[in-house]
Amino acid sequence: MSSAKPSKDAATATSSSPAKGDLSWIETNTKPLIIVLVEKMEGMAFLSFQVQNGPYKTWRTKNGASYTFKGPFVTGTKALGADLVSASVPASIQSSGSHRRTHYYLDGDDQVAPLQAECSWTFVGAETTQILNKSYATKHYKESCVAGEIGFKNDYWLDSSGITRQSRQFVSETVxxxxxxxxxE
Structure with a gap:
Protein backbone atom coordinates (compact mmCIF):
# COMPACT_ATOMS: atom_id res chain seq x y z
CA MET A 1 0.00 0.00 0.00
CA SER A 2 1.32 3.42 -0.87
CA SER A 3 2.44 5.61 1.99
CA ALA A 4 3.60 8.63 0.03
CA LYS A 5 3.82 11.77 2.09
CA PRO A 6 1.14 14.35 1.22
CA SER A 7 2.26 17.71 0.03
CA LYS A 8 2.65 20.27 2.78
CA ASP A 9 0.61 22.59 0.62
CA ALA A 10 -1.86 20.08 -0.77
CA ALA A 11 -4.55 22.74 -1.16
CA THR A 12 -2.47 24.58 -3.70
CA ALA A 13 -2.50 21.46 -5.86
CA THR A 14 -6.12 22.28 -6.57
CA SER A 15 -5.26 25.71 -7.94
CA SER A 16 -5.62 24.51 -11.52
CA SER A 17 -8.90 22.70 -10.84
CA PRO A 18 -12.28 24.09 -11.91
CA ALA A 19 -13.07 24.77 -8.24
CA LYS A 20 -10.48 27.57 -8.13
CA GLY A 21 -13.12 30.22 -8.81
CA ASP A 22 -15.06 28.96 -5.80
CA LEU A 23 -12.21 29.60 -3.36
CA SER A 24 -12.51 33.40 -3.08
CA TRP A 25 -15.33 33.20 -0.56
CA ILE A 26 -13.11 31.31 1.90
CA GLU A 27 -11.30 34.52 2.88
CA THR A 28 -14.51 35.90 4.45
CA ASN A 29 -15.96 32.59 5.63
CA THR A 30 -16.69 32.44 9.37
CA LYS A 31 -18.31 28.98 9.52
CA PRO A 32 -16.41 25.77 10.31
CA LEU A 33 -14.90 24.42 7.10
CA ILE A 34 -12.63 21.55 6.04
CA ILE A 35 -11.30 20.81 2.57
CA VAL A 36 -11.19 17.08 1.79
CA LEU A 37 -9.12 15.56 -1.02
CA VAL A 38 -9.92 11.93 -1.88
CA GLU A 39 -6.65 10.81 -3.46
CA LYS A 40 -7.74 7.77 -5.52
CA MET A 41 -10.81 9.59 -6.86
CA GLU A 42 -8.78 12.75 -7.44
CA GLY A 43 -11.71 14.67 -6.00
CA MET A 44 -11.94 17.71 -3.77
CA ALA A 45 -14.89 18.90 -1.69
CA PHE A 46 -15.70 21.23 1.15
CA LEU A 47 -16.98 19.75 4.41
CA SER A 48 -19.35 21.77 6.55
CA PHE A 49 -20.12 20.92 10.15
CA GLN A 50 -23.49 19.19 10.64
CA VAL A 51 -23.89 17.68 14.09
CA GLN A 52 -22.06 16.66 17.25
CA ASN A 53 -22.91 13.55 19.26
CA GLY A 54 -20.71 13.44 22.36
CA PRO A 55 -17.07 13.40 21.16
CA TYR A 56 -18.10 12.63 17.55
CA LYS A 57 -18.54 15.38 14.96
CA THR A 58 -20.09 14.75 11.55
CA TRP A 59 -19.24 16.91 8.57
CA ARG A 60 -20.93 16.75 5.14
CA THR A 61 -20.21 17.71 1.56
CA LYS A 62 -22.73 19.48 -0.65
CA ASN A 63 -23.48 16.19 -2.44
CA GLY A 64 -24.17 14.27 0.79
CA ALA A 65 -20.92 12.41 1.51
CA SER A 66 -20.16 12.52 5.21
CA TYR A 67 -17.15 12.13 7.48
CA THR A 68 -17.34 11.50 11.21
CA PHE A 69 -14.43 12.43 13.47
CA LYS A 70 -13.43 11.81 17.06
CA GLY A 71 -10.92 14.59 17.62
CA PRO A 72 -8.64 14.61 14.57
CA PHE A 73 -9.35 10.96 13.69
CA VAL A 74 -11.74 9.85 10.92
CA THR A 75 -14.07 7.27 12.51
CA GLY A 76 -16.64 6.88 9.74
CA THR A 77 -17.50 7.77 6.15
CA LYS A 78 -20.65 7.56 4.02
CA ALA A 79 -21.13 7.72 0.24
CA LEU A 80 -17.49 7.08 -0.73
CA GLY A 81 -17.91 3.43 -1.73
CA ALA A 82 -16.14 1.00 0.61
CA ASP A 83 -16.96 3.14 3.59
CA LEU A 84 -15.51 3.03 7.06
CA VAL A 85 -18.56 2.11 9.18
CA SER A 86 -16.83 3.01 12.44
CA ALA A 87 -13.44 2.89 14.12
CA SER A 88 -11.90 2.68 17.55
CA VAL A 89 -9.13 5.25 17.56
CA PRO A 90 -6.47 6.48 20.00
CA ALA A 91 -7.38 9.04 22.63
CA SER A 92 -4.90 11.53 21.20
CA ILE A 93 -1.94 12.00 18.91
CA GLN A 94 1.32 10.95 20.57
CA SER A 95 4.99 11.57 19.80
CA SER A 96 5.88 7.90 20.42
CA GLY A 97 4.42 4.65 21.67
CA SER A 98 2.08 2.00 20.33
CA HIS A 99 -1.65 1.33 20.33
CA ARG A 100 -4.32 -0.78 18.67
CA ARG A 101 -6.78 0.66 16.17
CA THR A 102 -9.84 -1.20 14.83
CA HIS A 103 -11.70 -0.27 11.65
CA TYR A 104 -15.12 -1.75 10.92
CA TYR A 105 -16.37 -2.35 7.37
CA LEU A 106 -19.38 -4.09 5.82
CA ASP A 107 -18.44 -7.37 4.18
CA GLY A 108 -20.12 -9.00 1.15
CA ASP A 109 -22.89 -10.37 3.40
CA ASP A 110 -23.65 -6.92 4.91
CA GLN A 111 -22.09 -8.02 8.18
CA VAL A 112 -19.73 -5.75 10.10
CA ALA A 113 -16.17 -7.05 9.78
CA PRO A 114 -13.33 -5.69 11.96
CA LEU A 115 -9.83 -4.89 10.73
CA GLN A 116 -7.53 -4.79 13.78
CA ALA A 117 -4.26 -2.96 13.34
CA GLU A 118 -1.22 -2.64 15.56
CA CYS A 119 0.05 0.92 15.30
CA SER A 120 2.98 3.02 16.46
CA TRP A 121 3.58 6.77 16.68
CA THR A 122 6.57 8.74 15.41
CA PHE A 123 7.27 12.44 15.78
CA VAL A 124 8.53 13.52 12.34
CA GLY A 125 9.46 17.10 13.21
CA ALA A 126 8.47 20.75 13.03
CA GLU A 127 7.20 21.94 9.64
CA THR A 128 5.48 24.92 8.09
CA THR A 129 2.15 23.87 6.61
CA GLN A 130 0.65 25.99 3.84
CA ILE A 131 -3.16 25.90 3.52
CA LEU A 132 -4.50 28.23 0.86
CA ASN A 133 -3.03 31.66 1.64
CA LYS A 134 -2.02 30.93 5.23
CA SER A 135 1.06 29.35 6.77
CA TYR A 136 1.00 27.48 10.07
CA ALA A 137 3.89 26.37 12.25
CA THR A 138 3.05 22.73 12.90
CA LYS A 139 4.41 19.55 14.40
CA HIS A 140 4.18 16.52 12.12
CA TYR A 141 3.28 13.11 13.59
CA LYS A 142 3.05 9.77 11.77
CA GLU A 143 0.89 6.81 12.80
CA SER A 144 2.12 3.56 11.16
CA CYS A 145 -0.30 0.62 11.26
CA VAL A 146 -0.20 -3.04 10.21
CA ALA A 147 -3.21 -5.36 10.02
CA GLY A 148 -2.12 -8.68 8.53
CA GLU A 149 -1.29 -8.04 4.87
CA ILE A 150 -2.59 -4.46 5.04
CA GLY A 151 -0.35 -1.59 6.11
CA PHE A 152 -1.16 2.11 6.22
CA LYS A 153 0.37 5.32 7.51
CA ASN A 154 -1.59 8.32 8.71
CA ASP A 155 -0.03 11.78 9.01
CA TYR A 156 -1.14 14.66 11.24
CA TRP A 157 0.10 18.27 11.39
CA LEU A 158 -0.82 20.04 14.66
CA ASP A 159 -0.48 23.79 15.19
CA SER A 160 0.54 25.45 18.47
CA SER A 161 -3.10 25.68 19.65
CA GLY A 162 -3.56 21.91 19.20
CA ILE A 163 -5.67 22.08 16.03
CA THR A 164 -4.85 19.41 13.48
CA ARG A 165 -4.46 21.76 10.51
CA GLN A 166 -3.82 18.98 8.02
CA SER A 167 -4.03 15.21 8.05
CA ARG A 168 -3.79 12.33 5.62
CA GLN A 169 -5.77 9.32 6.79
CA PHE A 170 -6.55 5.83 5.50
CA VAL A 171 -10.25 5.03 4.95
CA SER A 172 -10.27 1.63 3.21
CA GLU A 173 -8.37 -0.34 0.57
CA THR A 174 -10.91 0.74 -2.06
CA VAL A 175 -11.16 4.43 -1.10
CA GLU A 185 -12.93 24.63 13.10
Whole structure:
Protein backbone atom coordinates (compact mmCIF):
# COMPACT_ATOMS: atom_id res chain seq x y z
CA MET A 1 0.00 0.00 0.00
CA SER A 2 1.32 3.42 -0.87
CA SER A 3 2.44 5.61 1.99
CA ALA A 4 3.60 8.63 0.03
CA LYS A 5 3.82 11.77 2.09
CA PRO A 6 1.14 14.35 1.22
CA SER A 7 2.26 17.71 0.03
CA LYS A 8 2.65 20.27 2.78
CA ASP A 9 0.61 22.59 0.62
CA ALA A 10 -1.86 20.08 -0.77
CA ALA A 11 -4.55 22.74 -1.16
CA THR A 12 -2.47 24.58 -3.70
CA ALA A 13 -2.50 21.46 -5.86
CA THR A 14 -6.12 22.28 -6.57
CA SER A 15 -5.26 25.71 -7.94
CA SER A 16 -5.62 24.51 -11.52
CA SER A 17 -8.90 22.70 -10.84
CA PRO A 18 -12.28 24.09 -11.91
CA ALA A 19 -13.07 24.77 -8.24
CA LYS A 20 -10.48 27.57 -8.13
CA GLY A 21 -13.12 30.22 -8.81
CA ASP A 22 -15.06 28.96 -5.80
CA LEU A 23 -12.21 29.60 -3.36
CA SER A 24 -12.51 33.40 -3.08
CA TRP A 25 -15.33 33.20 -0.56
CA ILE A 26 -13.11 31.31 1.90
CA GLU A 27 -11.30 34.52 2.88
CA THR A 28 -14.51 35.90 4.45
CA ASN A 29 -15.96 32.59 5.63
CA THR A 30 -16.69 32.44 9.37
CA LYS A 31 -18.31 28.98 9.52
CA PRO A 32 -16.41 25.77 10.31
CA LEU A 33 -14.90 24.42 7.10
CA ILE A 34 -12.63 21.55 6.04
CA ILE A 35 -11.30 20.81 2.57
CA VAL A 36 -11.19 17.08 1.79
CA LEU A 37 -9.12 15.56 -1.02
CA VAL A 38 -9.92 11.93 -1.88
CA GLU A 39 -6.65 10.81 -3.46
CA LYS A 40 -7.74 7.77 -5.52
CA MET A 41 -10.81 9.59 -6.86
CA GLU A 42 -8.78 12.75 -7.44
CA GLY A 43 -11.71 14.67 -6.00
CA MET A 44 -11.94 17.71 -3.77
CA ALA A 45 -14.89 18.90 -1.69
CA PHE A 46 -15.70 21.23 1.15
CA LEU A 47 -16.98 19.75 4.41
CA SER A 48 -19.35 21.77 6.55
CA PHE A 49 -20.12 20.92 10.15
CA GLN A 50 -23.49 19.19 10.64
CA VAL A 51 -23.89 17.68 14.09
CA GLN A 52 -22.06 16.66 17.25
CA ASN A 53 -22.91 13.55 19.26
CA GLY A 54 -20.71 13.44 22.36
CA PRO A 55 -17.07 13.40 21.16
CA TYR A 56 -18.10 12.63 17.55
CA LYS A 57 -18.54 15.38 14.96
CA THR A 58 -20.09 14.75 11.55
CA TRP A 59 -19.24 16.91 8.57
CA ARG A 60 -20.93 16.75 5.14
CA THR A 61 -20.21 17.71 1.56
CA LYS A 62 -22.73 19.48 -0.65
CA ASN A 63 -23.48 16.19 -2.44
CA GLY A 64 -24.17 14.27 0.79
CA ALA A 65 -20.92 12.41 1.51
CA SER A 66 -20.16 12.52 5.21
CA TYR A 67 -17.15 12.13 7.48
CA THR A 68 -17.34 11.50 11.21
CA PHE A 69 -14.43 12.43 13.47
CA LYS A 70 -13.43 11.81 17.06
CA GLY A 71 -10.92 14.59 17.62
CA PRO A 72 -8.64 14.61 14.57
CA PHE A 73 -9.35 10.96 13.69
CA VAL A 74 -11.74 9.85 10.92
CA THR A 75 -14.07 7.27 12.51
CA GLY A 76 -16.64 6.88 9.74
CA THR A 77 -17.50 7.77 6.15
CA LYS A 78 -20.65 7.56 4.02
CA ALA A 79 -21.13 7.72 0.24
CA LEU A 80 -17.49 7.08 -0.73
CA GLY A 81 -17.91 3.43 -1.73
CA ALA A 82 -16.14 1.00 0.61
CA ASP A 83 -16.96 3.14 3.59
CA LEU A 84 -15.51 3.03 7.06
CA VAL A 85 -18.56 2.11 9.18
CA SER A 86 -16.83 3.01 12.44
CA ALA A 87 -13.44 2.89 14.12
CA SER A 88 -11.90 2.68 17.55
CA VAL A 89 -9.13 5.25 17.56
CA PRO A 90 -6.47 6.48 20.00
CA ALA A 91 -7.38 9.04 22.63
CA SER A 92 -4.90 11.53 21.20
CA ILE A 93 -1.94 12.00 18.91
CA GLN A 94 1.32 10.95 20.57
CA SER A 95 4.99 11.57 19.80
CA SER A 96 5.88 7.90 20.42
CA GLY A 97 4.42 4.65 21.67
CA SER A 98 2.08 2.00 20.33
CA HIS A 99 -1.65 1.33 20.33
CA ARG A 100 -4.32 -0.78 18.67
CA ARG A 101 -6.78 0.66 16.17
CA THR A 102 -9.84 -1.20 14.83
CA HIS A 103 -11.70 -0.27 11.65
CA TYR A 104 -15.12 -1.75 10.92
CA TYR A 105 -16.37 -2.35 7.37
CA LEU A 106 -19.38 -4.09 5.82
CA ASP A 107 -18.44 -7.37 4.18
CA GLY A 108 -20.12 -9.00 1.15
CA ASP A 109 -22.89 -10.37 3.40
CA ASP A 110 -23.65 -6.92 4.91
CA GLN A 111 -22.09 -8.02 8.18
CA VAL A 112 -19.73 -5.75 10.10
CA ALA A 113 -16.17 -7.05 9.78
CA PRO A 114 -13.33 -5.69 11.96
CA LEU A 115 -9.83 -4.89 10.73
CA GLN A 116 -7.53 -4.79 13.78
CA ALA A 117 -4.26 -2.96 13.34
CA GLU A 118 -1.22 -2.64 15.56
CA CYS A 119 0.05 0.92 15.30
CA SER A 120 2.98 3.02 16.46
CA TRP A 121 3.58 6.77 16.68
CA THR A 122 6.57 8.74 15.41
CA PHE A 123 7.27 12.44 15.78
CA VAL A 124 8.53 13.52 12.34
CA GLY A 125 9.46 17.10 13.21
CA ALA A 126 8.47 20.75 13.03
CA GLU A 127 7.20 21.94 9.64
CA THR A 128 5.48 24.92 8.09
CA THR A 129 2.15 23.87 6.61
CA GLN A 130 0.65 25.99 3.84
CA ILE A 131 -3.16 25.90 3.52
CA LEU A 132 -4.50 28.23 0.86
CA ASN A 133 -3.03 31.66 1.64
CA LYS A 134 -2.02 30.93 5.23
CA SER A 135 1.06 29.35 6.77
CA TYR A 136 1.00 27.48 10.07
CA ALA A 137 3.89 26.37 12.25
CA THR A 138 3.05 22.73 12.90
CA LYS A 139 4.41 19.55 14.40
CA HIS A 140 4.18 16.52 12.12
CA TYR A 141 3.28 13.11 13.59
CA LYS A 142 3.05 9.77 11.77
CA GLU A 143 0.89 6.81 12.80
CA SER A 144 2.12 3.56 11.16
CA CYS A 145 -0.30 0.62 11.26
CA VAL A 146 -0.20 -3.04 10.21
CA ALA A 147 -3.21 -5.36 10.02
CA GLY A 148 -2.12 -8.68 8.53
CA GLU A 149 -1.29 -8.04 4.87
CA ILE A 150 -2.59 -4.46 5.04
CA GLY A 151 -0.35 -1.59 6.11
CA PHE A 152 -1.16 2.11 6.22
CA LYS A 153 0.37 5.32 7.51
CA ASN A 154 -1.59 8.32 8.71
CA ASP A 155 -0.03 11.78 9.01
CA TYR A 156 -1.14 14.66 11.24
CA TRP A 157 0.10 18.27 11.39
CA LEU A 158 -0.82 20.04 14.66
CA ASP A 159 -0.48 23.79 15.19
CA SER A 160 0.54 25.45 18.47
CA SER A 161 -3.10 25.68 19.65
CA GLY A 162 -3.56 21.91 19.20
CA ILE A 163 -5.67 22.08 16.03
CA THR A 164 -4.85 19.41 13.48
CA ARG A 165 -4.46 21.76 10.51
CA GLN A 166 -3.82 18.98 8.02
CA SER A 167 -4.03 15.21 8.05
CA ARG A 168 -3.79 12.33 5.62
CA GLN A 169 -5.77 9.32 6.79
CA PHE A 170 -6.55 5.83 5.50
CA VAL A 171 -10.25 5.03 4.95
CA SER A 172 -10.27 1.63 3.21
CA GLU A 173 -8.37 -0.34 0.57
CA THR A 174 -10.91 0.74 -2.06
CA VAL A 175 -11.16 4.43 -1.10
CA UNK A 176 -7.52 4.77 -0.07
CA UNK A 177 -6.45 7.96 1.67
CA UNK A 178 -8.16 11.28 2.29
CA UNK A 179 -6.29 14.49 2.99
CA UNK A 180 -8.07 16.95 5.25
CA UNK A 181 -7.22 20.63 5.48
CA UNK A 182 -8.85 22.58 8.31
CA UNK A 183 -9.72 26.13 7.30
CA UNK A 184 -11.88 26.98 10.29
CA GLU A 185 -12.93 24.63 13.10
Missing amino acids: GYVSLLVIL
